Amino acid sequence: MDRAISLNCPNCGANLNITSEMETFACGFCGSRQIVQRHGGTISLKLLGDAIARVQVGTDRTAAELAVRRLREELASTELELQEFESNVAYREANAAGCGTIGCLFFLGWFVTAALASTNNPVLVLISFVATFVICIITAAQISSNRKTLRKTATEGRQDIHARKAMIESELREELQLLTNHRN
Numbered sequence: 001m002d003r004a005i006s007l008n009c010p011n012c013g014a015n016l017n018i019t020s021e022m023e024t025f026a027c028g029f030c031g032s033r034q035i036v037q038r039h040g041g042t043i044s045l046k047l048l049g050d051a052i053a054r055v056q057v058g059t060d061r062t063a064a065e066l067a068v069r070r071l072r073e074e075l076a077s078t079e080l081e082l083q084e085f086e087s088n089v090a091y092r093e094a095n096a097a098g099c100g101t102i103g104c105l106f107f108l109g110w111f112v113t114a115a116l117a118s119t120n121n122p123v124l125v126l127i128s129f130v131a132t133f134v135i136c137i138i139t140a141a142q143i144s145s146n147r148k149t150l151r152k153t154a155t156e157g158r159q160d161i162h163a164r165k166a167m168i169e170s171e172l173r174e175e176l177q178l179l180t181n182h183r184n
């Protein structure tokens with residue numbers, strides 16, 4: 001019976017019994033191929049090429065798994081940001097005064113015109129009548145311009161968030177692909 005020496009697997013750390021006639025072997029726990037190195041009285045284990053590659057893969061795997069977790073969190077927060085953005089846009093659009101404001105101005109002008117009509121001064125009635133229409137048209141133009149600006153800002157903001165989301169998704173796909181490759 002050969003004298004066996006106990007060493008730890010350099011890949012998985014499992015306890016291995018090395019006998020004197022062993023040159024190369026595969027770890028019974030992780031399967032990594034190893035070479036037994038004897039220098040004078042010391043014996044050590046060295047991983048062979050594919051095992052080194054496997055250790056490297058293990059490092060890449062951990063990095064990829066961490067990246068996947070981080071990217072999923074980023075994706076979730078970007079989706080939340082998009083939701084908040086859309087509800088904010090909807091709120092601002094609902095608040096952008098439209099027909100109601102113009103209607104109020106028109107009726108106010110109509111009341112003033114009617115009140116002036118009782119004074120029997122046709123010039124004042126005419127001025128009030130024209131002013132009502134001019135104010136309504138200017139207000140309508142202003143509201144339309146505000147809405148256009150709002151829509152433009154919303155489109156740009158939306159594109160920006162979607163672009164960032166697409167970038168995270170593409171990074172995530174790459175990392176997941178990396179993990180799939182390592183599994184095979």
Ligand SMILES: [Zn+2]
Nearest residue numbers: 009012027030
């Ligand atoms: Zn091992």
